[in-house]
Amino acid sequence: MTVQTIPLTLPPSADPSKFADFGREVVGVNPGDLSPSDFAEIEQLLYKYDALLFRNANISPEQQYALTKAFDPQAESYGHGNNKTQSTEKSILHPDLKTIPRVPQVQLIGNGTVYNHEGLAAAALKHPSHATFHKTVVSPADEAAGVTRFYRWHIDAALYDLSPPKVTTLYAIHVPQGPQQTCRYDDRTGDVLPVPLGTTAFVSGRTMFDILPRVLQSVAVRARVRYAPHPYVWMAPAAAHSTGLAIETEGKERPLAELPSWVEDKVKVFPVTWKNPVTGALHFQVHPCAAQELHVDPLPDGAPREGALYPDGAHLTDLKEVRDLLYKMQRPAIAPNLVYPHDWKEKDLVLFHNRGLLHTVVGAFRPDQVRAFHQCNLAASDEPVGPTTEDVRRYA
Ligand SMILES: [Fe+2]
Numbered sequence: 001m002t003v004q005t006i007p008l009t010l011p012p013s014a015d016p017s018k019f020a021d022f023g024r025e026v027v028g029v030n031p032g033d034l035s036p037s038d039f040a041e042i043e044q045l046l047y048k049y050d051a052l053l054f055r056n057a058n059i060s061p062e063q064q065y066a067l068t069k070a071f072d073p074q075a076e077s078y079g080h081g082n083n084k085t086q087s088t089e090k091s092i093l094h095p096d097l098k099t100i101p102r103v104p105q106v107q108l109i110g111n112g113t114v115y116n117h118e119g120l121a122a123a124a125l126k127h128p129s130h131a132t133f134h135k136t137v138v139s140p141a142d143e144a145a146g147v148t149r150f151y152r153w154h155i156d157a158a159l160y161d162l163s164p165p166k167v168t169t170l171y172a173i174h175v176p177q178g179p180q181q182t183c184r185y186d187d188r189t190g191d192v193l194p195v196p197l198g199t200t201a202f203v204s205g206r207t208m209f210d211i212l213p214r215v216l217q218s219v220a221v222r223a224r225v226r227y228a229p230h231p232y233v234w235m236a237p238a239a240a241h242s243t244g245l246a247i248e249t250e251g252k253e254r255p256l257a258e259l260p261s262w263v264e265d266k267v268k269v270f271p272v273t274w275k276n277p278v279t280g281a282l283h284f285q286v287h288p289c290a291a292q293e294l295h296v297d298p299l300p301d302g303a304p305r306e307g308a309l310y311p312d313g314a315h316l317t318d319l320k321e322v323r324d325l326l327y328k329m330q331r332p333a334i335a336p337n338l339v340y341p342h343d344w345k346e347k348d349l350v351l352f353h354n355r356g357l358l359h360t361v362v363g364a365f366r367p368d369q370v371r372a373f374h375q376c377n378l379a380a381s382d383e384p385v386g387p388t389t390e391d392v393r394r395y396a
Contacts, residue, residue: 271386
């Protein structure tokens with residue numbers, strides 16, 4: 001067996017007992033050129049551990065696309081559609097993505113200006129900053145002292161028309177060095193998390209579900225979330241909470257009538273919990289900023305009604321109510337001891353199970369700090385699978 005794994009190095013902030021089944025470093029194989037049997041092992045490992053790290057990887061955009069596609073051979077286009085984000089100028093994602101011309105499914109992301117890169121003469125990149133998205137911002141003095149925020153917790157997914165990618169691959173090409181920063185939650189909990197400069201932070205969707213009190217697990221297994229049509233255009237005028245885990249409800253969303261044309265058939269309604277194809281575990285997988293409504297099914301026959309929330313089911317359409325409930329269910333899982341902030345080194349390749357975790361950009365760079373990553377994910381050929389009838393009976 002050539003594929004070997006070792007646990008990820010966790011920061012002192014992380015609770016190791018909560019990461020026993022999260023993340024592995026893979027050694028002994030070249031991720032750009034895997035044999036079919038090695039890939040089969042990697043695929044199982046990805047779903048089992050949700051994030052895989054390869055150090056010192058050399059992988060071209062073509063190889064990265066091929067590796068990403070191997071997880072879903074029928075998938076073709078980038079997770080948001082090829083070359084679409086650049087043409088959709090009103091989308092909140094518009095400034096963050098530049099396509100590699102040869103391989104349009106691979107995006108160049110990062111910060112600063114990159115020259116002569118894979119067919120791009122010059123690409124001006126901007127690391128997303130909480131300052132352009134959150135309702136409140138860190139003061140200039142605090143920012144100078146290294147205080148920062150989570151930008152936006154999310155799943156990589158268009159959440160309209162296209163299906164959420166199964167895996168995202170992130171390859172670090174240039175990683176600027178700099179002092180640690182302090183990610184501050186600013187939500188009156190006093191929570192802070194020391195983070196490497198420009199980390200990508202991950203939290204497990206399985207842990208998010210597992211740590212919920214029983215009454216909220218019952219809601220989670222019975223609930224489906226309806227996403228806004230063209231959610232990134234819809235949310236663009238609105239501002240986010242200081243944790244990056246919700247939009248503040250101020251009525252600023254773009255009205256549905258002002259969105260690019262949309263049809264009901266392409267609006268996404270997904271279960272709140274998604275079933276892991278290998279372990280069978282349930283992962284709480286909701287993109288909180290894009291959610292618009294919640295449908296909760298009634299309790300199944302025979303389930304105890306005492307203390308249950310929405311025992312007869314519910315259709316929540318009030319945005320504040322929807323967001324408050326999701327926040328209550330998701331905020332516990334982004335506590336500092338449950339976050340894995342990856343300390344990027346050049347040539348790190350990270351594969352993550354996009355249907356099994358949430359992640360966010362963190363931190364702030366100066367314009368002269370050049371960061372260049374290749375990112376690839378593919379709109380999936382199928383939809384996420386929700387809990388089984390047995391799962392609902394078990395948790396409801
Ligand atoms: Fe992402």
